[in-house]
Amino acid sequence: MKKFITTGVYSDYFTTAVRTGGPGPAGVSLLVIEKNSPGVKTRKMKMQGVWCSGTTFITFDEVKVPVENLIGKEG
DSSP states (O other): OEEEETTGGGOSEEEEEEEOSSSSGGGEEEEEEETTSTTEEEEEOOOTTOGGGOOEEEEESSOOOOGGGEESSOO
């Protein structure tokens, strides 16, 4: 789950840091996740005074990401 993502409703891809290993920074990897992937849901949030920013609530539920979408090395 990600919350308060500016312009998220207008994006086709999300760059996301995810835990793919053990504790600490060595267990974190960067992935590009496509908005239309099964399990990805976006919802525009109603923000007071900043309506055009497209602030978004994003949920990821059992999203399968291809290995080609890994940025750099795992971990």
